[in-house]
Amino acid sequence: MIAKPFNLADHCVGRAARATPDKTALIVVGDANTPEQAERWTYAALDLAVRGVAAGLLAEGLVAGDRIMLRLPNTSDYALLFFGAISAGLVPIPVSSQLTEGEAAFLLDDSAAAAIAQTGPLAIASIPSGCKIIDEETIPRLKASRPLPAHADTEAEAPAYMIYTSGTTSRPKGVVHAHRTALGREPMHHDWQGLTADDVMLHAGAFNWSYTLGVGLLDPWACGATAVLYNGPKHIEVWPKLINAVGATLFAAVPSLYRQMLKYCSLTPSSLPTLRHGLAAGEALSPAVLEGWRTATGREIYEAFGMSECSTFISNHAGMPIRPGSPGKPQGGRRIAILPLSDSNEPLPAGEIGLLAIHRSDAGLMRGYWRREEEENQVFRGEWFAGGDLAAFDEDGYLWYYGRADDMMNAGGFRVSPQEVEAALAPCPGIAEIAVGEHRVRDDVSVIAAYVVRKDGASVSAEDIVAMAGKRLAAYKCPRQVFFVPSLPRSANGKLLRRSLNMAAISP
Known part of the structure; x- marks a missing residue:
């Protein structure tokens, strides 16, 4: 049982602000050639800004539990709005800037959001009646608000944020995560990332991607580390330059980006002196890319497997023999099983293919789907959550993935x-x-x-x-x-x- 209250924003930002207020929490680089001009936030400044945005959102008339969609460009405002909403007890819904206006409008309507934060060309013209608009004029006012004296006294089981993922029908569905999910991510720190307060984590994704918000921000901040994100032109040669410019010790990306780096960048064992290892998730890491990276850089890529409903829970990590083609073993403390395709909830033995399942007690598992009771009933089987991934464990406990039972596709790390x-x-x-x-x-x-x-x-x-x-x-x-x-x-x-x-x- 998690002690109450528990607020995800306080866990990820507030604790470090109290312990190491002057430490750099966030670096946002816009030009890899001039990293000295990067936007930098200490934990103290970040915590004040997050609580300021929280106060501003409440002053706009929003109340605890209200949902707010974030449709913003790739800047630090995205992070401030996301964690500020959580700090206030609101429920942010980050959505990709790549969505068309029609797609975004559907999510806005489906979520029954009380507000939408949107700016510039990302603005949706048709806003439901009663939905507040937080725009270019509003956001500076939020950031200038007098900070709340403390993060909201939310319960660990209360909704913290919601992300939309494609379902087995033509309608995307909202995955609701609780504040406790921050604790559910701790096994990732130990058994995938090897993350400590001394690390500098560079993530190749944009602010609006759940992979970036989690691995790129939430995880390093929960450990008191430094997070680095880049919002400049995304030519492939920029990543080795950035790793060196900021002294990144960890680099997180999708496998396809590692593949492009091998093809277009001049990589040697001495070209990335600060990098300890790479992290890969979102799509399968091919043995060829893994071996190519090892040969070129002399370093490992540790792969992880997960899903929107629980982030990653299978992974490789330092000190563990890697079996190319397998994303690894269950992280410490996780209860993972392979269930029969039939209605039986008795886990299958090693070597048999079935549905990959997570025990309902996992702190990182979602609270449920937003207004999708029928689909929710389909994935919860007794004490297990089985989202439709086909897999098997070998005799040594390594997972082998065999695709989606419902034919979901993987497009560059996005499930479609x-x-x-x-x-x-x-x-x-x-x-x-x-x-x-x-x-x-x-x-x-x-x-x-x-x-x-x-x-x-x-x-x-x-x-x-x-x-x-x-x-x-x-x-x-x-x-x-x-x-x-x-x-x-x-x-x-x-x-x-x-x-x-x-x-x-x-x-x-």
Whole structure:
């Protein structure tokens, strides 16, 4: 049982501000060539700013438990609004700046948010009645507010933040995390990151990504370390330069970025002197990339596997033999099992493939899905949460992943529902049927592809479909290839055989 009260913002920012007020908490670099001009925050200044934003949000009329959507550019304001909302007992909903206005509007309506923080070209024109708008004029006022004397006395089980993830239907769903999730992340610090107060963590993601908010900010701050984020031009050669400029000891990214660094950067064992190791999550780390990184830099990449509902809970770490192709073993203190595909909740023995499950007692596990009781009932099985990932443990306890039971796709670390993409593209003139799936272009690289059956006499082109996707979907959800097929593969009862789509493809 967690002592009450417990506030995630106080745990991640307030504690370090009291213990090491003058230590650098956050560095935001805009130009890798002039790191001395970077934006820098001490823990004392960060804590004051977070409590100031919290006070400002409450002064706007928001009350504890209200949800606030964050649709902002990649600046420190994103972090201040996110942690400021949590400090006040509000529930921030970070969303990607890549979402189209239509996608963002759906999330705003679905979440029943009491407010939306939005600026510039990211502003949504159609705002539900009663939803407060926090814009370019409001945010400076929030930051100038007199700080709350302390972070709100929230309960550990109270909602802290909500993130949207694609579901098994065409509707994204909100994953609600409690304040206690900060404690649920502690096994990651020990059994994946090797994170201590002496570390400098550079994360390659943007503020609005849950991977960045968690691994890039929440984790280093919970340990009293220094977090570094970059919001300048994202050319690949910038990352080695940044690692050296800020003295990063840990570097977190998706595996595809490591692959690009190997291809385009001049890496040697002496080129990254401060880096202890890399961290990878969001998509599978291929053995080729791992071996290439080892050869080029003389350092390891430690992979982790997780999901939006619990962040990472399987990982490799320093001192542990790595088996290429496996993301590792369960982190210390986690209760992880493989359950049968049937209704039985009896864990399977090593070597048998089933549903990867997390025990309900895990402090990092979500409170539940926002207004998705039916889907919530589908993933909780007795004392276990099973989100639909197929996996098996070997005799030595290493996990081996076998994909999604519900055919979810992975696009550069983002989980994407094929049904969501299909629903967006189906209205395109000239399409009779459409299915979406992953198309493997190399052994270690796959992309989202659309498989299209044209209407009789229609001349719809791949360019037409890509153009519609660009208007209705975030860039990472858009198909990278379009195949025109005479028919879609289906079972005898008419069910789409998604895993047979590649066999049906012909040249576009």
